[in-house]
Amino acid sequence: MDPVQPLCGAAEAIRAFNHLTFPRPDQPPALPYPGNAYDAIGALKTLAQRLPQTFTQTGNALERLVTAGHLSAVHGTPVMHVTETQDLLRDAGDLAARLAAVLERAHSAVSPLSYSGPDDEPEEEPCGEGMCQCYCIGVLHPCGCDCPHTDDCDCDFCAAIDQY
Known part of the structure; x- marks a missing residue:
């Protein structure tokens, strides 16, 4: 399997989530209960927690390629571009770690909430109707x-x- 394929799938999954949760006045909320938001925030937190390793491994792959002499560059040197890419990926990893920490706090903040609105679940049919x-x-x-x-x-x- 191409290792980039799951990353494309993750990006597509986020796009689909954004599409499904876009507010529409003619439809009920896509996340009708606080537990839905809790699960969504938890999944995003987990995603953010895993990003630093992804960035490190991507940078390491480039380092292996440049060390083996398998890279060339249109301008500058391959080493210069790999070094800059690794530095930026490290910065991205630091930002992802901070994002994960903030999402952890959001996950904790939403956890005490419970739904107290109307019960939209269908009630059991009274006698004579099923x-x-x-x-x-x-x-x-x-x-x-x-x-x-x-x-x-x-x-x-x-x-x-x-x-x-």
Whole structure:
């Protein structure tokens, strides 16, 4: 596998996230719960934490190529360009480490939040509109309240309920 391919995939994944979370007034929020933001920030933090190693390894690959004499340059020397690239990648690694630290703080800051808005989850269908669960034996049956367990049911579960 081409080692650059996963990096292109990561860049595409970020683009897709940005596209999916772009606010649209005619649609509900793409991250409707604080747990979604927590997960997103956590994933971005992990990405930022891994970037310094990626930058170091990219710089090391260039160093190996220049040391082996396999590089040329349109202007200047290959060593000059590799040295500058490594310095800039080190700076990028330092920035990524700082980014990861800030994202760690953001991850911690969002963690105490919980959702307290309206419950948009569909409610169970009331009797007569689908399936209902027989409370004493836990079996789904077509609704219409034809549960065979009526007031005079003598199964162990119903008998226990009748005691109270």
